[in-house]
Amino acid sequence: MILNIIYAFLTVSVLGTLFGFGLAFASKKLAIKKDERVLAVEDALPSANCGACGFAGCAAYADAIVNAAADITLCAPGGATTQVAIAEIMGLEATGGDSVKMVARVHCFGNDETSKKDFSYDGILDCNAAAILFQGDKSCKYGCLALGSCITVCPVDAITKGEDGRINVDKEVCIGCEKCVTVCPTGVMKMIPYDADYFIACNSNDKGAAVKRACTVGCIGCKICERKFPEAGYTVKNFLSEIDYTIEPEGRDKAAEACPTSCIRIAD
Amino acid sequence: MSYIAIVITFVFINNFILTQFLGLCPFIGVSKNTESAIGMGFAVTFVMAIASVVTWLVYYYVLIPLGLTYLQTITFILVIASLVQLVEMIVQKISPPLYKALGIFLPLITTNCAVLGIALINVTNSYGLLESFVAGISAGLGFLLAIVLMANIRERLDLEDVPKPLQGVPVAFISGGLMALAFMAFDKALLTNLLG
Amino acid sequence: MSEELKDLRIESSPQIRHKDTTSKIMWAVIIALLPSGIWGVINFGWYSLVVIAVSIITAVALEYLFCRVLDKGSLLDGSAILTGLLVAYNMPPNVVLYVPIIATAFAIAVVKWSFGGLGANWINPALAGRAFVFFSWTGAMTTWTAPRSWAAISGASVDSVSSATMLSTVKTTLLDFSGTVDGPAQLLIDQGYLVSNFAQNISSWFSGTLNWDISPIHVDLFLGNVSGCIGEVSALFLIIGGIALFKKKIITWQIPLSYIGVFTILVWIFGGLDYGTGYFSGDIWFHLFSGGLMLGALFMATDMVTSPTTPKGMIIFGAGAGFLTFLFRIYGSLPEGVSLAILLMNIFVPMIDRYIVPVRFGTKKKRGAA
């Protein structure tokens, strides 16, 4: 009995020591230089090697974070603490601070009722695909095609298409990543400050007459907002009104009322 | 059992993933793309083959003479953990290209139930040294086959509009289930009839 | 004049399309399958029609549900009906009704819609549904109704006689068989397996007038005077349907030919071993016309969704399925191997499609000059 216990103890410890020494020796002998940041990230990871991140273990994931800019949020077992630690190592401080939070907004209020179409489009339901053919089926070539490329690309599902066929952005959900701005072929998706009060719901640089022909809610470049309300921060460039959000406005709401096509709309 | 029988058993009939559920974590985790799946599969095969041999030696030359078979779990896992680390280092030193191909998968294997599983199964089936080795390789190949097939299926499914809640892991499990369903065609009787 | 042309359709080139549509293809397959099903109903009685109807109704109801919930797909494309029909064709004629219902439900809900509906499934829904119920209720799935022709011989009513299929009879007999017999057909006759009077007549006519020795078993198998699943018994009607699909260019030659070819060759080489007649003596006709081989090779393996896209891939797929069918049928514990063989090859399709790609134009090595 005693002998057995001794044997067991000895076996495990001898094996353990043997392997320990062997490995220590081997690691000295076979040492290979690694990127220190990779090692640091690897240390920060839980070493569960569970593969939940989709990479082949923690080392592979660490390597991918450092060398291939992999997403640092993939480690499920590590959770938030690991993310913070990795962010520190990688110098990925959360951006923010004094910059104004911007959100995306569709600068167009056209839908099937208000805007004229030149032809009936038949093809892939994707704005960029539709834009290949005559820049979309709408007569206005600046407006929203409403096929929802921005919806697909939005990482937080902030963009939806309403019953009325217009594309809406939920500014509470929007994280300001600008992916929708990049993907939009007509450039109708633009960023405005989170606390903007009004925005111009039009993107057309066409002359007034052309806009009127194409759509009933477009900015016709009449300059009423610019001339009548000089303090409100409106400027009309290229037949399109723009709002200067940096100034303290006065009478911006009055201008919105005065707009003949009511394309100055409340940014809710 | 003949060696061919062992191969067929471990690759098809008792496929580690599809019937034994050993090594499911990497099977689900690393089957997102084919390249990683192939690398993982080969790494597992490699380690399983070596681990089978080493654990066999430890079991029959250390544990049995000392009457310590109840220590098999603890010694096996010790052996495997060290072995994996050693193999990783050696491969890294000797053949950097091989390390690039296999090495990154090696740490993941330490906690892979399949490796410890094959060691224990070898003991349970009282295989000889060579038989253990063949069983190790075959089980690894079975794993390789399953994970590569799975990766290809998942790559195909990535291009389809899978319903949102089912995307990713669930659909992988369901695919695995259907694979297992088809693999039920391989049974013991088939082996017996085939090899007489 | 130009005022009339307000609503011109604009799409990317090409401006004209081929007349074939997905739903046309599905309906064509359904129609090609009908003769065999009608024969099944004639052969096994009205209950088999109930099985078919129940399967189709389940399929359509579930399909409708999923189309509504997931807001895509369409009932009219015929794919659900086809799935239901194929499930029913793979059921024994006297099966308890919950079996085809669950098989169809599994096919539609799990195999088809879990992956996103038509075209997204990587494994054949009907066959997976069959495999699912086969392994769950093996007993119900392996009890057979005797064919109509037996009633004439035995004098009993058709429904009351039950019988094993030829393949399973052969398999069980072979288990403790040693000696030599001239192939499975002779073995069955030796066992006293019933053959229809019609087949007897045909057989004797051939041996009498043409001096051809054709076993009545083969005739029964070819015509479908045997027990088996509802839609698989009549090789004749299935071949007619298959040829019609081939003529309509809905199936191509690659899969059926490589499937049947590889299977035939292997059966010919090894099929005789169990009967003590040595190599190269397998009874290919018996194996070609029995079981679900024709249904499988012509209609199931050729399912477009779950077969490779390139001709070369199709040949590999067919050959693999042929090999596996041979393996399971001759050596497996189950009498039949077609459905599992095809399912197994379905698993390999994404891999085949990944590695067997067409040769890109202008990438072949230059020959001769240059």
Place this chain on the structure above:
Amino acid sequence: MLKEFTKGIFKENPIFVILLGLCPTLGVSTMVINALGMGAGVIFVLTFSNIFVALLKDFIPTKVRIPSYIVIIASFVTIVEMVMHAYMPSLFASLGVFVPLIVVNCIILGRAEGFANQNGVLVSILDALGMGIGFTLSLLLISLIREVLGSGTITLFAMGSFDGVIEIPLLFNAPMRIISLSAGALLVMGYLKAFFNWYSSRARG
């Protein structure tokens, strides 16, 4: 404090959310009693290994921490093995190779490494219990579904005249046998995971 305990049950459920410890989950979930046995084993090993890791974390050099943890875990697994073998031989037999495989159950190593390594003893115990119970409950759910559908029974401990097996009418006579086989395990797991995904996405909004 309580949060450490409850998180393992739903929010960080080891099986359905973190996807750890899948092999034993699917391997032993053919009968309800297996789930209970396996769960008990895992809770035991998890708790004690967490305690020891939390105690020893300052003494173990970081270089060899993983092997050391494995040794700690393996020791407790061996204890479980011996106890089970001695007192519940039938359960031990039906769990088979999965008992020693608790060693490589990723949950245990994951918690040791990811939690006990950084926290005190008491919190670690709570974490272990929470995770262990979460694991057991999930396992129970899976095995309940699989046993009821696949065999038409619910197998519990035998007590007195009760042999421990509850038969479900109708299903017992014609069970969906495939569910109790490997294919069924994967399918059930897939749909449960899908259900969890759907439920949590709905809960989030």
Place this chain on the structure above:
Amino acid sequence: MRKISTFSKGGVHPADRKDLTCTKEIVRLPIPEIITVPFSQHLGVPAIPNVKKGDAVERGQKIGDAAGFISADIHSPVAGKVLEIKELFLPNGMKAKAAVIEVDQERSALTGKIENDWTQMDPQEMVAKVKDLGIVGMGGATFPANVKFTVPKGKKAEYVVINGVECEPYLTSDHRLMLEKGDKILQGSMMIAKMVDAKKIIIGIEKNKPDAMDNLERLIEQNSYPIEIQPLKLKYPQGDEKQLLKATIGKEIQSGTLPIDIGAVVSNVGSTFAVYEAITNDKPLIERVVTVSGGAIKNPGNFLVTIGTPIQTIIDACDGFSETPDKMIAGGPMMGFGFYDLQTPVMKGTSGVLALTKKESIKGEQSACISCGRCVQACPMGLQPTKLYKNIKKANYDTAMAMNLLDCKECGCCAFICPAKLPLVQSMRLGKRMSRKKK
């Protein structure tokens, strides 16, 4: 005559519908009152206008200068006054500048003919003429012809292959040209052979044009021209230069290289005729033969149209529509572009104007891809349209590029044959555009 041949891989057989116009002789259409001449009528960089509003122009005067190597000059097809330079959409869906010219009918009339003897000219001089007169390929791609006829250093042209295939359904303009201007085309092809210094001239013609083949054969025999006719099987897209070369001389153009790399220069029948006229008559490319066809056209026919003529005018010349068309197409139905504005002008590459009825275009509802593989088998380039489509739909543009998306030439075989009626070609175009945008 040689053995009938064709290319080996892929291809489809759309109903050719050439019977509508193949017997209609080419009719010269009078010049309308106002024409619109776009500055981008060719592949490559648009020409730069050198006239402005109010300028008077002469017939054949250069009004746009080629901007870069792959670009072509634009000439005024008429004499008159520039009303404005405006932007408009071309049928290919792109915006371009165009000159609107009020026509002075008297001064635009054809005057005295110049007759140069091309056998006395040296090749450089001929290439310069082709360039100065704005000749482009008229088969559809509108590649500047002078670029094609300038053999790069170190390469040698062995063959000149004249493309008389006209594999696009409906179109018969090349067919009619071969029947009516056969001798000029044959001479034009010998001019090209001289320019590129090639020994062999082969004319590839699909066998649904036996009369054209006979006509050319007869002319070759009469004048003992060193030209061969290669009859070809009916198969789309045989008119593409890659498939044509495979079918006629049996060589494959390696991916990413040009015909000249296998020693061949390809020219369309229409452009060959334009080359003849440019070199012998100094005539710039200011008019072309256009097939007007389709089920919705009352009297289909072939017309010699001044470039810049609004399509409305030629439709009126066909007595208008017999029914409301489902779609209007500039070019052939396989690769042509739909357009919606009948004021769209005829351009150098407008080989046809089609008004298709709903029945002809076979509009089908899109359904899910069932992996039937027909597109894979139809693709003449050996690509896998189904996989490309799915990857592009999932925005995996890099994967699509790795699967050689750029080898796709948008011939339309895949989308034509697709039973699910998927917009495969559009997805290829989307994929190319998006991966360009990314860079």
